[in-house]
Every structure is written in structure tokens, then in C-alpha cells.
Amino acid sequence: MDDAFGKGCHLHLIDGSAFIFRAYHALPPLTRKSDGLPVGAVAGFCNMLWRYVQTDDGHTAPTHAAVIFDHSSKTFRNEIYPAYKAQRPEPPEDLRPQFPLTRDATRAFNIACIETQGYEADDIIAAMACAARNAGGSATIISSDKDLMQLIGDGVDMLDPIKNKLIGRDEVFEKFGVFPDRVVDVQALAGDPVDNVPGAPGIGIKTAALLIQEYGDLETLLARAEEIKQPKRRQTLIDHADQIRISKRLVTLDCDTPLDVTLESLAVKRPDADRLVAFLSEMEFRTLTNRVAEVLGAEAPAIQAAPASDAPTAPDQPAIDASAYETVTDMAALDAWIAAIVETGHVAIDTETTSLDEMQAGLVGISLAVAPGRACYIPLGHVAGGDDLFGQSARVAGQLDPAAVLAALRPVLQDPAILKIGQNMKYDWKMLARHGIEMTPLADTMLMSYALNAGTHNHGMDELAERYLGHKCIPIKDLIGSGKGQLNFAQVAIDKAAPYAAEDADVTLRLWQHFAPMLPVEKVSTTYHTLERPMIPVLAQMEMAGIRIDTDTLKRMSNAFAQKMAGLEDEIHGLAGQSFNIGSPKQLGEILFDKMGLAGGKQGKTGAFSTSADVLEDLAAEGHDLPARVLDWRQIAKLKSTYTDALPTYVHPDTGRVHTSYSITGAQTGRLSSTEPNLQNIPIRTDEGRRIRQAFIAPEGYRLVSLDYSQIELRILAHVADIPALKQAFLDGIDIHAMTASQMFGVPVEGMDPMIRRRAKAINFGVIYGISGFGLSRNLRIPRAEAQSFIDTYFERFPEIRAYMDKTVADAKQDGYVTTLFGRRINTPGINQSGPAAGGARRAAINAPIQGAAADIIRRAMIRMPQAIADLPARMLLQVHDELVFEVRDDATVPLIDTARRIMEAAAEPSLRLSVPLVVDAGHGANWAEAH
Structure with missing residues (x-):
């Protein structure tokens, strides 16, 4: 083959085996609808080849190309060392039939398909790359396999197909501590547990690199081993010299692998x-x-x-058959299920209740699953349809006593050796905690899906079942109906409830089996195990604690808001010259754009003018009073309806407190969201919004404590974008907004005009969200040209921010996701689209690593907090983005602040050492407003 190559030939060698396994592990199982044949890896493989065929990646275009495959597991290396790759598991059953299909796919793409009996794909790639180089041509190896890096040199480079990044000598040195010609020496010393290459015991990559750097090559090192000063290392090299030499033979690729191909057969061709x-x-x-x-x-x-x-079921799982589930109605049957749980060491559990409010819902039943298809339902609280004279429904006969069932289940549900699996486990944890059972340890399929797929789809069980198991769950509406005649689950007949409830546990177990092995493959295990799963009991306990509110204060505020709204209505009607319904967008649009003739009116399909907040803010920025007053009226109306009127309705009849519910998966950046009621959107930039917090109070003898990260997102930006001026300002404790204003506008910090500082503050925070001149002009109510000038000046002064933004967007477009400092993956599915949506996707990608890192930091603090304050008469009640709110006995206020501040300020450690300090502001008072 050497003679066939000449100058100008450029050969692309695609690591087909790596493509297959990457496709298999990156995608959910997929089967061909017509016959159930597994084809998920083939689908991913084809997409990767099509992307390769279509992509103009800026590297030298190939004149020739081939996809190289492993032929079988046994090679000449097994003759050298029989234990070579002995620990590698057999390919998954559903992957095996896909191997020949990937060869068919390669040929269908009109690309040469090469494999050789007794040789690994890496050896074939080595032989072909060396042949091309020796004949005066060049080769690019398309792979990220570290074992192939020994081939890099003049005429041979590598391209990482995932990152679309060239790997050259410098990148090899960064990974191995030596250049390509000494990679095999380092690998021979360090060994490789994946391939069962023994190496030298106790010597890793870093030590191996240092030794090779010092002695030049492996043979010299072994010959002079007695000169090594460290006794243990010296003896290791002396005792294992033969093993190390064998290891070198195992890791050295064979450039003399026989090749039975012609140059013509490798020529790049257009697909037929x-x-x-x-x-x-x-x-x-x-x-x-x-x-x-x-x-x-x-x-x-x-x-x-x-x-x-x-629709096919997931591989290696029996079909879902709702008729096969058991209804448990006697203690002997329950004991058998408990024995099965102990034997398997895990159980999927789901509770059926009378409502979605877990603080007031009644427990109707419990479903369990220990294996796919092996599930049961334990009815506990089903009632007959009719009411008795006292308005109570009679309990259906034949159900076990709830107290006896819970007592029997308590040991296994609290056993730390048995894994409890749920879908949205926080709900079930709270339901059982109300009955004295605190489950541990936990697994949550909703959070697994979130860690893997945040931003790509929703994480509800029904959607996950269809997407990953090919199964459509029994709809709840089939049991309880909808509308005014809707039942609660307690009123559903047991024979209908059992299949539905047991199916939930069965599906949850199957989803767990599907997601659990994907976490390490997709490198999100750390995110799930350290940032998602531990939040379940933390948030559950916060939600169960709740917070007191003063309903009398809220009532007075509501009356005051009503009076203010009335005054604004009079003012608005006076500006309009007539009375109209301010809450009617149609009437407001007619006043603004028909009667007053203001510019900027946009009519929708119905012919009505848009009067959205954006439209009104633009008009207000242009100096028009009426839209500005309408914005004020809307803000007060929202505070009244959402908070002062609504909050009293959320007071729990037994606890007398408000119990919000936090969603861990509510935002793809990792930020928590709060519902029923939403306590995270209470505005704090207006006097009226701040007054709402006065109604959140501490019980007698206690205080509320608020601890809030100071400018955490700006600090993270300074770190990730490596901005010296901002980092120094944070290190010196300087007012960051005043410093920014001074840097931008050339004015001294001392005696600075508050308006100038306000503009710098708006830019500082706006930049994090990718703000435009249009957006800044709206925020500051200044002309757009002036706002754009501010932003241009900002980027001139801090060019590192522009560089960070450009790189983040480029990475998102290439990878389809961005990551936080802690490894959280935030998918960016719309980043490559065009049109009006492109700007929003770009801004989201820029902000996501910053906001996500801030969310990760406060999560880490919250997870550590319960243990840290366990000995204090205090508990954590609320999280509002960068703020935590506690309730503490008066005499423990200072110790709580000291402890909580220490935990929060060290939350990034030890995994990450930020180049700027985290600072936490603290306050306390009889109510939330005083504390903050």
C-alpha cells in the first residue's frame, strides 16, 4: 500500500468501533417498529457518519477515507498475555445484532469498511497511518482514543469528533506529560485497568511521565532502576521489569499489521x-x-x-402487563413482599393519595415493585361512593389496617441497605414522613432524567415511559374523570386502582434500570449524586416546616393596594380623557394607538393591539406617562391578587403556616422554582414588594434570619471569564458597581453620582443575561443609542467578557450543551436555529453556566446545612435563589448566622477553589423584611 500513496494524499481513518459504543451509550434504546430489532446504536452511528460526510470542519479535506472496526475480541496480544482484556464485559445483548448493521451502514455511505482477523482496529489504523506517512502523504485519525495518540507526529494528527478539536503533540503532552514518541513508555509503566494491562504496581501516569522525562526512555529507566532514590519505587521497577516490558508490547500499536486494501478502494466518493x-x-x-x-x-x-x-418494551425486560399485578389484602402476602424487598435490596415505591397537596392529602394506598413485571398494590383508604349522615364515606371492606401496614414497612423503608426508588420521590417522602417514616437511601428517576436531559424534554413519568420504554401508561383520567364530576383516588374501585397504581411502581423500576447505567456514561453521575438526589430530604423538611404569615397585615396591605389602584385608575383615566377598563388589553390598545396615536402599535391576528409589558415599557421609556402609570397599576394589581389576597388561603388548617413546594427540575440551569404559593417572585426592588415580606413572621421567642450571597453571579463571571479588574475589586472588597462605573466613565469612586452607579449596576447584571442595547434602554429608560454606547464601552473595558461569551456560544453550538463549574450539563437545543429565537437561545447559553454555577453553590450549601445546624434550635425554611431564610430561637441567632455563613461561603470547596471570595450578607428580625 505504501507505493500507492504519494504527496498530496490525505487519508481520514475513522475509529468505527469507538463510534458504535459512543452511539450506543449516548442514545436511549430504539427498536425497529416492524420487527423489534434493536437499532439505537445504528441510528447514532448513521447520524455521526452523516455529520462527518456533511461537515466542512476547516481541517484538510480527505482524498481517501476508511472506517475501521474491531473484528473480534481475541488478538495476537492474548498470545503475549492471556489475561489481556480479560476483565472486559461481553457486549450488551441488544448491541450484538447491531455490529453487522454498522458495517452495512458504512458501505451504504460509500466509505471503505475495514477489519482484520486477529488485529484490533487500533492496529489497522496504525498500519494505515504509517503507510500514508511513509509514502509522503498524511493521515488524520478521527477518534479521541488515548491509545492512538502514540501515532501523532509529522504527517499524522488526530481529530476529536465530539469536540471537533485537533489533537497534536502539545495536547498529547498535556495528557501524558510526554510527547507522542514516549507515550507507550508511560503507558507501559502506568498500565491500564480497563484493558488489564498490568504495568508497574503503584505507578500512575504522572509518576511514569516524570520517570521517563528524567531517564529518557523505558529501557534506560529499567537499566538504571537501582539509581532511583525512593526505595519502594526502585524495588517495584526491579521486581516487575519483565511485566513492564510485556505491558509495553501490549500497548504498542503494530504498524506492520497486514493490509489487504488498495488506494483506489479508499478514495473519497459521494454517497450513492x-x-x-x-x-x-x-x-x-x-x-x-x-x-x-x-x-x-x-x-x-x-x-x-x-x-x-x-411499541416495544425496553431490552431485557418483560412486557408490561397490568393484569399480572397483585393486590395485597392480607398480612401474610405483605410479609412475602417485604421478604422480596430484603432479598433484592431495592424497591420502587409510589403512594396514592386524595390530592396533590402532600401536606393535606390522605394516604389511599402504596404500590411496590422489586423487578420488572413484579409489582403490587396495597389498598389502605378506598371508600364507598355514598356519604353517610355525617358526610363521611364508608371505608371499603377487605383493606389492611394502615397503621399495621406502615409499621410492617417501616424497617425496610428506613433500612440504609435497601434502596428506595421513586418518580418525584420528594412527594412520597413527605407523605410517608407525615406517618413517621423517613426513607433512606433514595433514587429518583425524575432527577436522573433531569441530570441527563435537562432542557430537551419534560421529566414526568408518562412521558418518560413512552420515550424510553415504549409504553403508554394508564391515564389517570380513565379512573377519576375530569371537571366537576372528578373523583379523588380514594373513590376509585380497588380493582381499577390496583393496575394503575402497581403500573406506576413497575414503570418507575424499569426507568431506574434504564437511567442508572447511563449516568456514568454521560458523565452526569456527580451531578445527580451530589446536587440532585441529596436535595430530596432537604427540601421535603423545609416544605414540611413551612413559615408563619400574619393574615391581618396582609389584609391591611390588600386594602392599601386597593386604594392605590383606585388612585392610579383616576390618574390613568385623566391621562386618557375617558374611563375604560384598564385590565382589558383591547380597550387599552385602542386608547394608546387609536385615540392617542402613539407609535409602535402591533396588531395580532384578532386585530387587537398588543399591550404586553415590553410594549408598555418601550412607550414609557419614550416619556409617555399613561403606559408608565398602567405598568404601576398592573404591578400593584398583581401583588394584591397573587400575594395579599391569595396568601391567607394557603394557611394550613393544622399547622397555621404556609407550606410552599419546590421543584428541583423546574429550571434547566438547576435553579429551584416555588409553587403553591410561589414565594420566589415577590419583588424586592419596589417598596410595595418589600412590604409583602413584612407579613412573613417568626413565632414568639424566635427570629427570622436571612443569609444572601452578595453578587454571586458577578463573582462567578469574574472567575470563569478571568477578568483581572473585577477579581481584584472583589478581593479588595470594593463596591463593584462603583468600580465598574469608574472604569467605564472615568469618574472617581468617591462622591460618585448615584445615577452613574445605577447605570453601571444595570450593565453589570444585564451582561450576565446577554442584554442588548434595546433591553438596557428599556431598563434604564434612556435612548437606545445611548444604551448601546454604554455596552460598547463596557466590552472595550472588559474584553474578557466578550471572549467568554463568544467561546461559550461556540461551545454550545458545537456540543449542544454548556456545563457549570461543577459539571452540571445544561442542554441548549435551540442554539443552532436561526430567526428571532436565535438571540434568546444565545443569551440563555451565555447565562446558563453562570446562573447554573450559582444554583449549584447554594444547593451544596443547603445539602450541608441540616447537619451543620443540627445542634441549634433552628431550621431552614425558604430558599429564594441566592438567599436562605431560617427560623431560630432568639438566643441562638448569632451562632446560627456564624454557622450558616461559614457553610455558605465555603460551599464551592473542596471541589473548586474560586479566584474570588464568596461573601454572604446576613440579617435578622421579627419578620422577613427586617431580616433582609
């Missing part, structure tokens, strides 16, 4: 449209078939979808 489309159609890849057909100018055949009822 009919052949490729036919293959993709046969695989039933509808979307890719249509895309390829459109690009290649072929006709895409119709692909018939199988009926929903024929």
Missing part, C-alpha cells in the same frame, strides 16, 4: 443516493431518511409507523 436512502429506510430512520433524501436529491420512501400499542 438510492443505496443510502434504501438502507436508512429499511432501518426505519424516518427523520434521517428524509434529511438525506433532500440533500442528495433522492425520493424518500414512506416509512410506516407501527401502532402505538405495538
Whole structure:
């Protein structure tokens, strides 16, 4: 083959085996609808090849290309060292039938497909790369496999297909501490547990690199081993010299691997449209078939979808059969289920209740599952349809006593050796905690899905079941109906309730089996295990604690708001010259754009003018009084309806407190959201908003304490964008907004005009969200040209921010996601779209790593907090983005503040050492307003 190559030939060598396993582990299981054949890895493989064929990546275009595969697991290396790769597991059952299909796919793409009996794909790649280089050509290896990095040098480079990044000598040195020609020496010393290459015991990559740097090469090192000063290291090298030499033979790629290919067979060719489309159609890849057909100018055949009822189940799991579930109605049967739980060491659990409010809902039943298809339902609180004379429904006969069931389940549900699996486990944790059972340890399939797929789809059980198990769950409406005649679950007949409830536990267990192995593959295990799962009991306890409110204060505020609204109504009507319904967008639009003739009116499909907040803010920025007053009126109306009128209705009849509910998966950046009621959106920038907090009070003898991160997102920005001026200001404790104003506008910090500082503050915070000149002009109510000038000056003064933004957007476009400092993956599915949505996707990508890191930091603090304050008469009640609110006995206020501040300010450690300090402001008082 050497003679066939010449100068100008550029060979691309695609690591096909790596492509297959990457596709298999990156995508959910997929089966062909017509016959159930597993094709998920084939689908991912085809998408990767199509992306390769279509991409102009800026690197030297190939004249020749091939996809290289492993032929079998046994190679010549097993003759050298029989234990080579002995620990590697067999390929998954559903992957095996896909191997030959990936070869068919390669040929369908008209790319050479090469494999050789007795040799690994890496050896074939090595032989072909060396042949190309020796003949005066060049080669690019398309892989990120570290074992191939030994080949890099003149005429041979590597391209990481995931990051679209070239790997050269410098990148190899960064990874191994040596250049490519000494990589095998380092690998021989360090060994490789994945391939069962023994190496030298106790010597890792860093130590191996230092030794090779010092002695030049492996043979010299072994020959001079007695010169090494450290006794243990010296003896290791002497005792294991032969083993190390064997390891080098195992890790050295064979450039003399026999090749039976011609140059002509490797020439780059355009895919044959009919052949490729036919293959993709046969695989039933509808979307890719249509895309390829459109690009290649072929006709895409119709692909018939199988009926929903024929959707396949997940691999290696029996079909979901609701009729096979057991209804437990005697203690002997329950004991058998408890024994099964102890035997398996895990159980999926789900509670059925009378409402979605877990603080007031009654427990109707419990479902359990220990294996796919092996699930049961324990009815506890089902009632007959009719009411008795006292308005109470009679309990259906044949159900076990709830207290006896809970007493029997308590030991296994609290056993730290048995894993409890749930979907939205926080709900079930609270339901059982109200009955004296605090489950541990926990797994939550909703949070697993969130860690894997935040931003790409929702995480409810029904959607996950259809998406990942190919199963449509029994709809709850089929049992309870809807509208005025809707039942609660207690009124559902047991024979209908049991299949529905047990199915929930069965599906949850199957989802856990599906998601758990994907977490390490997708490198989100740390996110799930340290930032998601531990939040379940922390938030549950906060929600159960609740917070007191003063309903009399709220009533007075509501009356005051009503009076203020009335005054604003009079003012608005006077400016309009007539009375009209301010709450009617149609009437308001007619006043602004028809009667007053203001510019900027936009009519929708119905012909009515838009009077959204954005429209009114633009008009107010132009100096028009009426829209400004309407904005004021709307703000007061919202405070009245959402808080002063509504909050008293949320007071729990037994606790006398308000119990909000936090969603861990509510925002893809990791920020928590609060509902029923929402306590995170109470405005604090207006006097009226701050007054709402006065109604949140501490009991007698206690105080509320607020601890709030100071400018945490700006601090994170200073760190990740490496902005010297901002970092120094934070280190010196300087007013960051005044410093920014001084840097931008050339004015001294001392005696600064508050308006100038306010503008700098708006820019500082706006930049984090990718604010535009248009947005800043609206916020500051200044002309757009002036606002854009401020932003331009800002980027001139802090060019590192622009560089950070550009890099973040570029990474998001390439990878499809961004990550926080703690490894949280935030998907950016809309980043490559065009049109009006592109700007929003770009701004979200810029902000996500910053806001996500801030969310991660406060989560870490919250997870550590319960143990830290366990000995204090205090408890954590609320989280509002960067703020935590506590209730503490008067005499423990100072110790609580000291402890909580220490935990919060050290929350990034030890995983990360920020280059700027985290600072926490603290306050306390009889109510939340005083504390903050």
C-alpha cells in the first residue's frame, strides 16, 4: 500500500468501533417498529457518519477515507498475555445484532469498511497511518482514543469528533506529560485497568511521565532502576521489569499489521443516493431518511409507523402487563413482599393519595415493585361512593389496617441497605414522613432524567415511559374523570386502582434500570449524586416546616393596594380623557394607538393591539406617562391578587403556616422554582414588594434570619471569564458597581453620582443575561443609542467578557450543551436555529453556566446545612435563589448566622477553589423584611 500513496494524499481513518459504543451509550434504546430489532446504536452511528460526510470542519479535506472496526475480541496480544482484556464485559445483548448493521451502514455511505482477523482496529489504523506517512502523504485519525495518540507526529494528527478539536503533540503532552514518541513508555509503566494491562504496581501516569522525562526512555529507566532514590519505587521497577516490558508490547500499536486494501478502494466518493436512502429506510430512520433524501436529491420512501400499542418494551425486560399485578389484602402476602424487598435490596415505591397537596392529602394506598413485571398494590383508604349522615364515606371492606401496614414497612423503608426508588420521590417522602417514616437511601428517576436531559424534554413519568420504554401508561383520567364530576383516588374501585397504581411502581423500576447505567456514561453521575438526589430530604423538611404569615397585615396591605389602584385608575383615566377598563388589553390598545396615536402599535391576528409589558415599557421609556402609570397599576394589581389576597388561603388548617413546594427540575440551569404559593417572585426592588415580606413572621421567642450571597453571579463571571479588574475589586472588597462605573466613565469612586452607579449596576447584571442595547434602554429608560454606547464601552473595558461569551456560544453550538463549574450539563437545543429565537437561545447559553454555577453553590450549601445546624434550635425554611431564610430561637441567632455563613461561603470547596471570595450578607428580625 505504501507505493500507492504519494504527496498530496490525505487519508481520514475513522475509529468505527469507538463510534458504535459512543452511539450506543449516548442514545436511549430504539427498536425497529416492524420487527423489534434493536437499532439505537445504528441510528447514532448513521447520524455521526452523516455529520462527518456533511461537515466542512476547516481541517484538510480527505482524498481517501476508511472506517475501521474491531473484528473480534481475541488478538495476537492474548498470545503475549492471556489475561489481556480479560476483565472486559461481553457486549450488551441488544448491541450484538447491531455490529453487522454498522458495517452495512458504512458501505451504504460509500466509505471503505475495514477489519482484520486477529488485529484490533487500533492496529489497522496504525498500519494505515504509517503507510500514508511513509509514502509522503498524511493521515488524520478521527477518534479521541488515548491509545492512538502514540501515532501523532509529522504527517499524522488526530481529530476529536465530539469536540471537533485537533489533537497534536502539545495536547498529547498535556495528557501524558510526554510527547507522542514516549507515550507507550508511560503507558507501559502506568498500565491500564480497563484493558488489564498490568504495568508497574503503584505507578500512575504522572509518576511514569516524570520517570521517563528524567531517564529518557523505558529501557534506560529499567537499566538504571537501582539509581532511583525512593526505595519502594526502585524495588517495584526491579521486581516487575519483565511485566513492564510485556505491558509495553501490549500497548504498542503494530504498524506492520497486514493490509489487504488498495488506494483506489479508499478514495473519497459521494454517497450513492438510492443505496443510502434504501438502507436508512429499511432501518426505519424516518427523520434521517428524509434529511438525506433532500440533500442528495433522492425520493424518500414512506416509512410506516407501527401502532402505538405495538411499541416495544425496553431490552431485557418483560412486557408490561397490568393484569399480572397483585393486590395485597392480607398480612401474610405483605410479609412475602417485604421478604422480596430484603432479598433484592431495592424497591420502587409510589403512594396514592386524595390530592396533590402532600401536606393535606390522605394516604389511599402504596404500590411496590422489586423487578420488572413484579409489582403490587396495597389498598389502605378506598371508600364507598355514598356519604353517610355525617358526610363521611364508608371505608371499603377487605383493606389492611394502615397503621399495621406502615409499621410492617417501616424497617425496610428506613433500612440504609435497601434502596428506595421513586418518580418525584420528594412527594412520597413527605407523605410517608407525615406517618413517621423517613426513607433512606433514595433514587429518583425524575432527577436522573433531569441530570441527563435537562432542557430537551419534560421529566414526568408518562412521558418518560413512552420515550424510553415504549409504553403508554394508564391515564389517570380513565379512573377519576375530569371537571366537576372528578373523583379523588380514594373513590376509585380497588380493582381499577390496583393496575394503575402497581403500573406506576413497575414503570418507575424499569426507568431506574434504564437511567442508572447511563449516568456514568454521560458523565452526569456527580451531578445527580451530589446536587440532585441529596436535595430530596432537604427540601421535603423545609416544605414540611413551612413559615408563619400574619393574615391581618396582609389584609391591611390588600386594602392599601386597593386604594392605590383606585388612585392610579383616576390618574390613568385623566391621562386618557375617558374611563375604560384598564385590565382589558383591547380597550387599552385602542386608547394608546387609536385615540392617542402613539407609535409602535402591533396588531395580532384578532386585530387587537398588543399591550404586553415590553410594549408598555418601550412607550414609557419614550416619556409617555399613561403606559408608565398602567405598568404601576398592573404591578400593584398583581401583588394584591397573587400575594395579599391569595396568601391567607394557603394557611394550613393544622399547622397555621404556609407550606410552599419546590421543584428541583423546574429550571434547566438547576435553579429551584416555588409553587403553591410561589414565594420566589415577590419583588424586592419596589417598596410595595418589600412590604409583602413584612407579613412573613417568626413565632414568639424566635427570629427570622436571612443569609444572601452578595453578587454571586458577578463573582462567578469574574472567575470563569478571568477578568483581572473585577477579581481584584472583589478581593479588595470594593463596591463593584462603583468600580465598574469608574472604569467605564472615568469618574472617581468617591462622591460618585448615584445615577452613574445605577447605570453601571444595570450593565453589570444585564451582561450576565446577554442584554442588548434595546433591553438596557428599556431598563434604564434612556435612548437606545445611548444604551448601546454604554455596552460598547463596557466590552472595550472588559474584553474578557466578550471572549467568554463568544467561546461559550461556540461551545454550545458545537456540543449542544454548556456545563457549570461543577459539571452540571445544561442542554441548549435551540442554539443552532436561526430567526428571532436565535438571540434568546444565545443569551440563555451565555447565562446558563453562570446562573447554573450559582444554583449549584447554594444547593451544596443547603445539602450541608441540616447537619451543620443540627445542634441549634433552628431550621431552614425558604430558599429564594441566592438567599436562605431560617427560623431560630432568639438566643441562638448569632451562632446560627456564624454557622450558616461559614457553610455558605465555603460551599464551592473542596471541589473548586474560586479566584474570588464568596461573601454572604446576613440579617435578622421579627419578620422577613427586617431580616433582609
